[in-house]
Amino acid sequence: MTTVIKNGTIVTHDLTYAADVLIDDGKIVEIGQNLTGDETLDATGCYVMPGGIDPHTHLEMPFMGTYSADDFESGTRAALAGGTTMVVDFALPSPGQGLLDALKMWDNKSTRAHCDYSFHMAVTWWGEQVFDEMETVVKDRGINTFKHFMAYKGALMVQDDEMYASFQRLSELGAIALVHAENGDVVADLSAKLLADGNTGPEGHAYSRPPQVEGEATNRAIMIADMAGVPLYVVHTSCEESHEAIRRARQQGKRVWGEPLIQHLTLDESEYFNADWDHAARRVMSPPFRNKRHQDSLWAGLQSGSLSVVATDHCAFTTAQKRTGVGDFTKIPNGTGGLEDRMPMLWTHGVATGRLTPNEFVAVTSTNIAKILNCYPRKGAVLVGADADLVVWDPQKEKTITADAQQSAIDYNVFEGQYVTGLPRYTLSRGRVMFADGEMRGQEGHGQFVKRAPKGEVNKALSSWKALTAPRPVERSGIPASGV
Ligand code: DUC
Numbered sequence: 001m002t003t004v005i006k007n008g009t010i011v012t013h014d015l016t017y018a019a020d021v022l023i024d025d026g027k028i029v030e031i032g033q034n035l036t037g038d039e040t041l042d043a044t045g046c047y048v049m050p051g052g053i054d055p056h057t058h059l060e061m062p063f064m065g066t067y068s069a070d071d072f073e074s075g076t077r078a079a080l081a082g083g084t085t086m087v088v089d090f091a092l093p094s095p096g097q098g099l100l101d102a103l104k105m106w107d108n109k110s111t112r113a114h115c116d117y118s119f120h121m122a123v124t125w126w127g128e129q130v131f132d133e134m135e136t137v138v139k140d141r142g143i144n145t146f147k148h149f150m151a152y153k154g155a156l157m158v159q160d161d162e163m164y165a166s167f168q169r170l171s172e173l174g175a176i177a178l179v180h181a182e183n184g185d186v187v188a189d190l191s192a193k194l195l196a197d198g199n200t201g202p203e204g205h206a207y208s209r210p211p212q213v214e215g216e217a218t219n220r221a222i223m224i225a226d227m228a229g230v231p232l233y234v235v236h237t238s239c240e241e242s243h244e245a246i247r248r249a250r251q252q253g254k255r256v257w258g259e260p261l262i263q264h265l266t267l268d269e270s271e272y273f274n275a276d277w278d279h280a281a282r283r284v285m286s287p288p289f290r291n292k293r294h295q296d297s298l299w300a301g302l303q304s305g306s307l308s309v310v311a312t313d314h315c316a317f318t319t320a321q322k323r324t325g326v327g328d329f330t331k332i333p334n335g336t337g338g339l340e341d342r343m344p345m346l347w348t349h350g351v352a353t354g355r356l357t358p359n360e361f362v363a364v365t366s367t368n369i370a371k372i373l374n375c376y377p378r379k380g381a382v383l384v385g386a387d388a389d390l391v392v393w394d395p396q397k398e399k400t401i402t403a404d405a406q407q408s409a410i411d412y413n414v415f416e417g418q419y420v421t422g423l424p425r426y427t428l429s430r431g432r433v434m435f436a437d438g439e440m441r442g443q444e445g446h447g448q449f450v451k452r453a454p455k456g457e458v459n460k461a462l463s464s465w466k467a468l469t470a471p472r473p474v475e476r477s478g479i480p481a482s483g484v
């Protein structure tokens, strides 16, 4: 059966033009005028864009004594309802657990996905087993991205020596390093002092993770990546201090990318201070929401290209789960949702306000991500031969976000009450209509794993720290005899 999307305007990262799109067997087979197919989707008044890719989710993740509440079923359903057709989730070995063993767990969790997905591998400890298994993860499993937590001391955090060893191994394998950049030692110290002084509420979380802890860790990770010869992707860049480090590195020719979240772009720290306990705790995530100075910096980064992509870090917990932190903010599970809202919120606050062009919107929600993570043009493209992961986007369609109408399994939404304009009319996953006119038509298990090969040429095109500093023996005379 063939499907044709008619009367729309195709918007890609680089082009805007009127054409129909013909789909067969999950792929785009023709783009042109007056195309016909067995099934017709009308895109009058709409943009036909590559489906969104969320490069950062935590679905059914064991974390802080519980599991994140959205699994691959509800999480990918939320994604599709918001125009996102692929998610990249983190396979997270517990310290001491092998990478391949952890991957088996994520393979099992993901069988119910409605849309396509991929994994990043987390490096939560270091040893010979991790070193060895990395090769299989890259070459056989098609995972080319490895995340390092510089925070969560005593749990997921890795030390600098472990990070440096891991980065060098990734360099050999042609893979990319990811970092959660916060100085975990400083966070632990600030948290203990805040608690000792009686600051036990959720606002303590924000005080314990100031922008400086993120800026310091980002700078450190960039320098370590440079010395190891590996490209670096900084997840959830939330502040000017971190953005500044990324800007400087890029300007020096380093392969460094920054990923702001839709939450940090649109919500600020007042959510912690002018609110009741539940409201504030529901918004506890790391890094925390910042003030307007930082938000302006993130928007400027998207506009100028110094920041490359927009993600969610979707890691949703119910109010009941959040309440395990009553009396001690360090026990509030860290994380917020956003999968369903990323694209409409970015359109509303980015495109409708004139900050971003529709083409830039496509770049930061989809194409740049596919290119960096190396699944372009299978994903992130409207091209003949690409997967028909598409969103028919209606810029006039509007709604007010409310938890009552969301796909996510949790009992609130951090964007509750926000008016958005720009929503999907249709979302297609490999040619199949999964969401149409406000209704889910998903199918559990439709989603497939997307392999991403290493992209060795980027590693080879890094700045030349090694060449510049390679040791060379100096020939000199006059070597003193040893001893006196
Ligand atoms: N930050 C969060 O808020 N949740 C999950 C992990 C993380 O780094």
Ligand code: ZN
Pocket (backbone or CB within 6 Å): 180, 235, 236, 286
């Ligand atoms: Zn993180």
Ligand code: ZN
Pocket (backbone or CB within 6 Å): 275, 276, 278, 279
């Ligand atoms: Zn409230």
Ligand code: ZN
Pocket (backbone or CB within 6 Å): 056, 057, 058, 235, 313, 315
């Ligand atoms: Zn995360």
